[in-house]
Amino acid sequence: MATKAPSHQRQQLLGRAIIYGGLLFMAAFYLMPLWVMITTSVKHLDEIYAGSFIGLPKQITFEAWQTAWSEACNGTACRGLKPYFINSLLMTIPAVLLSTGIGAINGYVITKWRFPGSNVIFGLLLFGCFLPFQAVILPMAQTLGMLGLAGTIPGLVLVHTVYGIAFTTLFFRNYFISIPDELVKAAQIDGAGFIRIFVSIILPTALPIIVVSCIWQFTQIWNDFLFGASFTAGENAPITVALNNIVNVSMGRKQYNVDMAAAMIAALPTLIVYVVAGRYFVRGLTAGAVKG
Amino acid sequence: MSGSIPFSDRIANWLPRLVLAPSLLVVLVVVYLFICWTGWISLSSSMIVPKYDFVGLSQYVRLWSTPRWHTAVFNLVIFSVLFLGITTLLGLLMAILLDQKIRCEGALRAIFLYPMALSFIVTGTAWKWILNPALGVQKVVNDLGWTSFVFDWIARPSFAIYCVVIAAVWQSTGFAMALFLAGLRGIDNSVIKAAQIEGASLPLIYRQIVIPMLRPAFLSVIVLLSYIAIKSFDLILALTNTGPGSATEMPSTFMYSATFRRDQMGVGAASAMMMLMTVVAIIVPYLYSELKETGDGH
Amino acid sequence: MSTLEIDRIRKSYGIHEVLKEVSISIATGDFLVLLGPSGCGKSTLLNMIAGLDSITGGEVRIAGKVVNDLSPKDRDIAMVFQSYALYPTMTVRQNIEFGMKIRGVPPAEREKAVSKAADLLQMTHLLDRKPAQLSGGQRQRVAMGRAIVRQPKLFLFDEPLSNLDAKLRVDMRTEIKRLHARLGTTIVYVTHDQIEAMTLATRVAVMKDGVVQQLDEPQVVYDRPANVYVAKFVGSPSMNIIPGVLEVQGSTVSAVVDVANRQPARISGIPMSLETARKYAGKKVLVGIRPENFSIAAGDHGSTLAVDIDVVEPTGPDTLVVFNCGGVEVTARLPPKQASAGSEAVLSVDTSKVVIFDAISETRID
Structure with missing residues (x-):
């Protein structure tokens, strides 16, 4: 093992980097919707309309959760989920x-x-x-x-x-x-x-x-x-x-x-x-x- | 059998069958009898309520002369081809990458798979928001400085179906990955070592040796994904609600709206039978081959 | 009294006949080994004795009583399985007790029976462990313990040693033999291992394709195999079966066999009746010689054959020598270092142990 040529080692390192890079990119893609769902759910509506889609909420609020749980309207009934x-x-x-x-x-x-x-x-x-x-x-x-x-x-x-x-x-x-x-x-x-x-x-x-x-x-x-x-x-x-x-x-x-x-x-x-x-x-x- | 067997023993001999009987009966009714029943309705003139007359294949003729059904079938073909192709390739790629003795493999696998635990309604809701041109991804890219970037597929009739593909791929790739990974783990390591000793490079080993050995996994992935594609219903309702217009109509949504919204029960039943036949054509040979291989001698 | 009589037993699955009129009967205290390759019907036969498989035709009698229609629990038997079949979620104690519990044996009696069996098998310290925590040999012991506490009329063993490694297999074999000597219960034991059959049995039934080929004491089966199949199945390396021609001169019966590149050899003084021998005189027969019945010839007298040695395989205590004779490979077991590959050797044959088979039916002729 010790006699491995350095170029071979570099190649291997590059391979590992590509593998991890690919996997991390995929992981980000997979986590993105969950991230967006969670952050959006704790933002104020005004902040959302002001154009903050992917960023962290300026101020965390659970109002939306409260509304969704007990007030949101489903057809004519507004009793939440x-x-x-x-x-x-x-x-x-x-x-x-x-x-x-x-x-x-x-x-x-x-x-x-x-x-x-x-x-x-x-x-x-x-x-x-x-x-x-x-x-x-x-x-x-x-x-x-x-x-x-x-x-x-x-x-x-x-x-x-x-x-x-x-x-x-x-x-x-x-x-x-x-x-x-x-x-x-x-x-x-x-x-x-x-x-x-x-x-x-x-x-x-x-x-x-x-x-x-x-x-x-x-x-x-x-x-x-x-x-x-x-x-x-x-x-x-x-x-x-x-x-x-x-x-x-x-x-x-x-x-x-x-x-x-x-x-x-x-x-x-x-x-x-x-x-x-x-x-x-x-x-x-x-x-x-x-x-x- | 002679008559000397005690009564209790005879009951005991029949007990297994008696225990299985109710399940069999229920399945015979709710699967097979109900399929026949649907078939019957599809041959009747039923509109709002089922009528048990016989009008031959006229509901099928009506179905196939409905432009909306043509859209649905066409969409299903586009959707299936893209969904199957992308999900299979991506799932295979992810499985191979994960199989390289990766650190945190468990965590990554969990991340790739969690969408499978979600309802398609949740997936649809989330992606509808992400793909929203005014506030979603398009806006993010615009705000980053690329002001001419346009990503408004969900609002354009000829592109909306691709949005469904994106969301469906996101939800199902982990599943394909899990099946491929199981297949990869089942491959005897010494085969790969032998190829390495012969001097084959890793990509070559995968192309020539490993991927051909994954044939059973490919079969499972493709069959199961086809099944998901054909019955996909909730995702479309939640993501596009078959819109814009009826641009993302699919057989499953067509069946539902014909039956429950447009009072064309006969046409709905006919479309359901078409779906069933498609599934049977894919699943039955698959089940047959799987069971034949596992089947025991006696 | 616990005899076992198997009377013209048949078993078929549809048109596929697994057992064809098998009849075996053994006395109290006998150790019967059903020996044969997989698929010969030996395990099916055992399952039928146990009541785990239905009987298509014929009768099974245990201690004189027909048990065809009795369920396994009423047959007064105990069985040890190849996979041990220990209940994985129960401790060793619970495993052994399970049957007694079902039969409603009171706890105190159960306890006594368990500790007695545990004592006998030296596994008292294992009683509170789960099967997964035991080694293969220990599991085997527990399986036997579970059988012993039943105090059955008949013990059934279904390849009990196949899952053990070689060393342990020998140890457990001895243990089973000791157990049989101590308990004296009648045993039916299924195996494909001819050494187990030889070492354990008082009676061996060699089976093939659902038919019993020979039922006899192990030494008889070894010395006087009923046919070529039995001859080859029992013994390792197996008996050499060499094509030859039978000759009768006066009262001496001999067989002439070809030797590769050499003069044909004559093996004289074969023990068989003159009457039969005359019927076969001048005809082709099969000559059966066990490897150990060859030796290096001391002089020119007796039956000798000069051969060219192909291969020499030292095994330690002795050396296996391979040469060609009558168109087949023949193995001789000789003392070490008496022959080398490529050289010539003159071997003599212990003719009193030679067996002759019919060339077509392959059955032994006496």
């Missing part, structure tokens, strides 16, 4: 838990209790991951109407749960398939049955994938717009729909700082989850590539 934030929580939490639980059991059956046709069933479920929801919106709207759930939060919980099963089953199937079948056989010889093996043997090993599934489902459901916009209106809308309405209100002087604060409020739950458990989030993302 707060009620819709709560709607989203009420919709997301049950749907996440239900779809994860069902996915766990499905994955267990598909990997550890294979029967003729179980692979076909998995294939049928799997396509659900890639279903363009436009193709089912109309019948779903009709069905929710028939069930008396049209426009309600329980209706959204139902929709998100049933369309989440495909992904959660995929997660658990891919995880459980790497657990040796011998574990189940050993437990069978020990006298444990279908449910006992699931509860005492399989589920305790599945903690990481439970986290992955919960995070993925949380992000998907919280960020959903299509179902929210199609199946709810007014009071029961989730936060993404409310945010879009607030931003698209075209009365008076556009309050960009309120728009950005509202966007931040809508983004915060998933961003926090990402910061806290990013590792699991990435695993969920790459699981979309079926084999992972």
Whole structure:
């Protein structure tokens, strides 16, 4: 190593500089929108209109956040994002838990209790991951109407749960398939049955994938717009729909700082989850590539 | 099976199937039956409410003679080509750069990926503000002294679709990067070492050896991004609201507005079926090949 | 009493037949090794004995009782798996106790059984650890402990040593043998390793393509393999199978084999019945000679063959010598430093150990 020619060393140094330069430039590009959102949300509206877009705020104010949270107008109602934030929580939490639980059991059956046709069933479920929801919106709207759930939060919980099963089953199937079948056989010889093996043997090993599934489902459901916009209106809308309405209100002087604060409020739950458990989030993302 | 098996054992044998049955039933209904249902509506004369008569393919004829749908399909093609091309290349480049034993790799990766955690509505809102000609990037550059700089794509019908591309690329490149990085990490290091010993330069090694070995990752990236492209809906509503005019209409937004805003349920259903067929054409062969490779013997 | 009878067992997945009418029966206290390459059906057979795989046809009887329709927990068996199959989230103690807990054994009794098993396997200090904190050998011990506390009629081992490194494998092999001697329980043990079969078994069943090729004591399987397949599978380096011609002169049976670039060699005094030998006289046969049955010829008497040595491979205690005979490579195991590559050697053959196989059916002829 010591005999390396100096020109070679210089070349290597240059290479490193280019690599780091490129990466830092990309990082700046990626962080810029977040930076703009945050700084804009804490500026006075006058400062914004005076032409400060990228710079630091002269004076930090949380007025816009206050407005976005409890006063911003969504159509005719001016109650801010707060009620819709709560709607989203009420919709997301049950749907996440239900779809994860069902996915766990499905994955267990598909990997550890294979029967003729179980692979076909998995294939049928799997396509659900890639279903363009436009193709089912109309019948779903009709069905929710028939069930008396049209426009309600329980209706959204139902929709998100049933369309989440495909992904959660995929997660658990891919995880459980790497657990040796011998574990189940050993437990069978020990006298444990279908449910006992699931509860005492399989589920305790599945903690990481439970986290992955919960995070993925949380992000998907919280960020959903299509179902929210199609199946709810007014009071029961989730936060993404409310945010879009607030931003698209075209009365008076556009309050960009309120728009950005509202966007931040809508983004915060998933961003926090990402910061806290990013590792699991990435695993969920790459699981979309079926084999992972 | 002989009749001597205890009843409880027979239940136990059927338990796995019983447990899976409700999920299967639900998916059969909400995916497959609903698709057929949509298909049926697309063959009916439904307007505001569904009607279950049969008018043949006339809704499809109407759909394909609607200029707005032509715009939507044309936009989808432009958007998909640019979005896929840029995202794949950029994602690959970032993955390769990150794979050079970089300091703070974790932090950089986190920065590249965080947009994937955001709602497209949030992304759209943010980029709408950034691309705003009066107060956004254009103004910043103007203020820096380059007064003739113009960046008002979002307000120009023939350029607005590129704004959607920019925002979508920003949101999804991290995803492509993550898949490529996983692929790169899966490559046996000794292959690269062997090539180095033979005197191959690093760019050559990547071009000739590493990138060809990433074929499965490419397949995943392209398929999954196509799927994102076809169903992209929220981003357009939030960023351009299909405007200016209907310059950024896409099949997904067309379907939504035909169904819920313009009382043309039959046309909406027909457009949904067109989208579905496109997705099926891409996804089904992909799933088939993936499952065939992982499929177990018995 | 814990005999095991496998009576014309069949297993098929669709049209694919994995086991074709396999029949094996062993006595109480026997150590049966199912030996064969992967895919020969040995693990399937073990799973069927355990009740983990359904039986397509035939009967399995444990201690005289048909168990075909019993679930695994009711068969009075215990099983040790290749991957150990320890429950990863439980401690060693909980792993061992799990089965007893399910059967409703009272805690005090469980405790006693655990400490007894732990004592026996010298792993008392490991009881509160999780499987991930154990080495391969320790995990293997725990898996055996879990089996022992059941006090089963039948122990089933599914390639229990395959995941261990070479040194540990030998140690654990000894341990299993000691355990069998101490507990005296009937054991069925699946492996693809012929040394494990030789060292452990009281009975070996060599399997291929779902058929038992030979079921006998290990030494018999080694000395008198039923066919060429068994001859080659058992023993390392494997038995040399040399094409030759059988001759009978008076009451002496001999085989003539070609030697590369040399005079054909005659191996005389092969132990087989004259009646059979006469039937095969003048016909092509396969001559089976174990490598250790060659030695450097002391004089000109007996059956000798002069050969040109190709390769010499010293292994330490002895040297493997490779030469060409009858168109095939032949290996002889000789004492060290008695031959060198490229040189000539005159070898004698211990004809009492030579086995003859039919050239077409490849089965042994006596």
